[in-house]
Every structure is written in structure tokens, then in C-alpha cells.
Amino acid sequence: MDRIPFGIRRLDTTIGGGAPPGSVVLLSGQAGAGAREFMYTSAMMNGLAESDPDLFELYYGGIDDRATTVDEVHYVSFTSDERQVRREMSLAMDEEIVDAAIENVEFHDLSPEFFRLSPVPREWYAAKTQNISKLGQNQERESVHEALGNRVTKHASNNVVVIDSLADLISSARDNMPWSDIPVLLKGLSRAAYDWGGLILVHVNQETLNAERHGQLIDSSGGALLFEWESGGSSRARTMVVKQFRGVLSRIEDENIVRFETEIGDAGFDISDVRKIR
Numbered sequence: 001m002d003r004i005p006f007g008i009r010r011l012d013t014t015i016g017g018g019a020p021p022g023s024v025v026l027l028s029g030q031a032g033a034g035a036r037e038f039m040y041t042s043a044m045m046n047g048l049a050e051s052d053p054d055l056f057e058l059y060y061g062g063i064d065d066r067a068t069t070v071d072e073v074h075y076v077s078f079t080s081d082e083r084q085v086r087r088e089m090s091l092a093m094d095e096e097i098v099d100a101a102i103e104n105v106e107f108h109d110l111s112p113e114f115f116r117l118s119p120v121p122r123e124w125y126a127a128k129t130q131n132i133s134k135l136g137q138n139q140e141r142e143s144v145h146e147a148l149g150n151r152v153t154k155h156a157s158n159n160v161v162v163i164d165s166l167a168d169l170i171s172s173a174r175d176n177m178p179w180s181d182i183p184v185l186l187k188g189l190s191r192a193a194y195d196w197g198g199l200i201l202v203h204v205n206q207e208t209l210n211a212e213r214h215g216q217l218i219d220s221s222g223g224a225l226l227f228e229w230e231s232g233g234s235s236r237a238r239t240m241v242v243k244q245f246r247g248v249l250s251r252i253e254d255e256n257i258v259r260f261e262t263e264i265g266d267a268g269f270d271i272s273d274v275r276k277i278r
Helices: 009-014 035-051 053-059 082-092 095-104 111-115 122-126 132-141 144-155 166-172 181-196 211-219 249-254
Strands: 023-029 073-077 105-109 160-164 199-205 223-232 235-245 257-265 268-276
Touching: 009 268, 023 035, 023 181, 023 211, 035 053, 035 073, 035 082, 035 095, 035 105, 035 160, 035 199, 035 223, 035 268, 053 095, 073 144, 082 095, 082 105, 095 105, 111 122, 111 144, 144 160, 144 166, 144 181, 160 166, 166 181, 166 199, 181 199, 181 211, 211 235, 235 249, 249 257
Parallel strands: 023 199, 023 223, 073 105, 073 160, 160 199
Antiparallel strands: 223 235, 235 257, 257 268
């Protein structure tokens, strides 16, 4: 495959069909600016392409000749289970899409590993996922970082993997993983993804980081999309800036495009206008 579609029709068309296989793309956004909606839309549209091609064509259209859809979508969350994520997705796009696409999206709930060393009672996060004895056995074997690595290694090859959210992983690193290891982890992920050939989306809330740390994450990723609020007069608009993207950014720069105005509609995240900056 030459490209893997993000599932955002106008973006995919602009950049030649989607992301190059083997890409690790950081989705960094201000609160409510669209990063999370982009993540949800990408997961659901890629899932929908396999589970309901007719509905996919209705909401997305035809796939670019240079792109190929993936067989599987894997959604990794550190703090939320499938029910919570599904409800949030239904608020970001038409529920018809979510209902049809969800069967082709495999959720990986790492909350047992994430919360195990915290003061959070086990029954708060384990009651509906596994019994307490099994939870205790799992906790003895894997840390949250090991669990993430095992899931991604197993499922990333030629698939779409969504990691929600890097901010959670950073907060869990306070005891046994220093900040300096986080960019290294992202660089290692980018190195491995080149051989896996899929697409990995990593979400982070920009407001949880200072400028230096944010810059380190951008430098450690193959691509970085920044989601911001832009004020103009009495109104505010969501915008997406392509900050970095190996193998893609040069194409956008050739067309003098670096910023997109965005919106949230029935099909989820979408581009409403292309801002050409010379």
C-alpha cells in the first residue's frame, strides 16, 4: 500500500490519499479544538470501511487510487473502557457510523495496569472487565508500559492503532519512568512502525505539557498535527496545523498549505476550508 487513509476525506485528498505506511502521528490539541474528534473519526471511518462499505462510501466517498484501507483497527485506552469511548464517539459523529463501525474496532482497556499502583479501589475499574483474582495475576506480570508495548507489537502490523492518550502514560510515569523516557519511547515506536507498515495515532492534550516537552514529542514523531482555537472578532474557529509530517509535508508546502479550518459534523471531524499561506 502507498497510503493509509486517515478517514478525513478532504485531508486524505490533499495529501495524496492518506498517511504513508509506517507513520506515527502525534495529535496534539487544545481542549475541544478537535484532536480527540479527529482520533475518533479516524478510528471509526477505518473500521467502517471494512464493516459496512456502502455506509463508508456514503459518509466518506471513494478511496483514493493511491490508498488502501486496513483490515483491523485497534484502540488502546489507559483509563476508559469500550462503553465510555463508544459513548464519546457517538457525541462526535452520527451514531449510525459508530454502531456499524464498532464491530471492526478492537478495544484494549489498560486501566487495570494503569490504576494498579494508585489509590483507586480495584472495583472502580475492574468489576465489569475481569474478576479480582485474575486482575491480581495480571498486575504481577505487566506494567502499563509493558502492556502498551505488547498490545502494539501484536496488532500494529498493517493496521491502524490509536493510543489514547499519551498524557495518561506521562502521568503514570511519575514513579518508575522519568519524562526523558517518553520521547525515547515515541522514537522507538516510530522506528518499529516503519517495519510494521501500519498507521499509529497518538493523542496528547497540549495543555498538559510545557513548550519544551511538547517540542520534544513533536521531534520524536514522524508526523504532528496541532489542533488549535483561532479567534477572529467575536467568533472562534477550530484549526488544524500540519506541524511536521515526513513524506507528506513537502507536498502540502508545494501547494502553500499549512493550516486548515475544521468543523465537527455528522461524519465527525472534517475540514471546512483550506487556508493557503504564502
